[in-house]
Amino acid sequence: MTSGMHAGKEDFMNLLLLGATGRVGRYILDYALEDGHVVTVLVRSPDKLEDYAPGYGNQLQIVQGDATNAEDVAQALKGGATAVISALNTDGTTTLSVNIALLVRLMQEQSISRLITVGTAGILQSRTEPDLYRYESSETRRRSTRAAEEHRRVYELLHESPLDWTIVCPTYLPDGARTGIYRVEKDFLPEGGSQITTADTADFTYRQCKSYEFVRTRVGIAY
Template sequence: MKLFILGATGRVGTRIVADALRGEHEVAALVRQPNKMEVTGRKLTLIQGNATNKDDIRIAMQGADAVFSSLGTDGTTTLSESMYIVIREMKQQGIRRIVSVGTAGILRSRTNPDLYRYQSSESRRRSTFAAEEHRRVYELLLHSDLDWTIVCPTYLPDGDRLGTYRVERDYLPEGGTSISVADTAEFAYRQINSAEYNCSRVGIAY
């Protein structure tokens, strides 16, 4: 399988690249600064470019069987702008599977299921910008005809992979307060070849 990866130099993205290469997959990663890529491999191709440039996306995505995105929000609308282009290009190239890393803020609130968590008292964040960007991505995917999954972690510390965690469709597992980068990446990577959470948001926490 060939994977097209966005956000490959980030904390989760780097681990996804490493997992994919260990699995003998071919990886094409679109990155702004190739020198920041910490993983190497004979099946890894780095394409320097911008995630909001449609030509860069089109070229880097060619031949891919599935797409993975762990782009961050970085205080801009890069995330939602990129996803709009990615969805359009996936349809053009006949690619159906995409796994994206979101945030627990776009899951349903347990106290008020009509609200996103970031809109409810369950969220303690003062700024909602990042959550709103992730919500736009969710809504773009929701209204596409793609086979998508959004993995929605809560607080993401570094740490070793434990391999034991809880996941729940549409909600953050009750009482969950954190999930490591390593375990988030492990779960997200497994979704690339799984239809269990197709067209779903998935909360993940210890």
């Protein structure tokens, strides 16, 4: 799998990115801007992106707001997005599920169908107990299931929606450079996979804007 796309007029994208200041989201922002796409970001703290603004001009639109506030999300979508990427964190709250419920409604209202989110390998199916999610099975080492349960709620909301969604489900996420070389599998974590860097998770997530291979499914990703 190789990295690096360069936008021409025929493949120009206008993206709305949520979670742009996070560990995965910041890489997605970098990749999209480097490729010449227009990116609108909805962030609580615009100062975290002040280094970007001078270099990208109108290519980067920063909207200050809260991803759980309907008016703020609607305002961010008014930028003309053709696809939405969410790399929001759970933050130990219901932020993800509240935001997804808003996106499902607001995207339909604006006839935007493509949504890619970053989830967790915990909501993939267990290989040893296929009727269970990984976080419910003996495959997981995590004691707390709170974050996985929030990601599961997101999956359920999207599964019930008419959107063209994809949930990218990474396992352990250390920081690290983009290699563009990794394994992906529908509904399951690639066998023996134990980690994937933030940069490579962002690489695959970003690529889904132009791919319909994994529409309306979860995708496990690992080395």
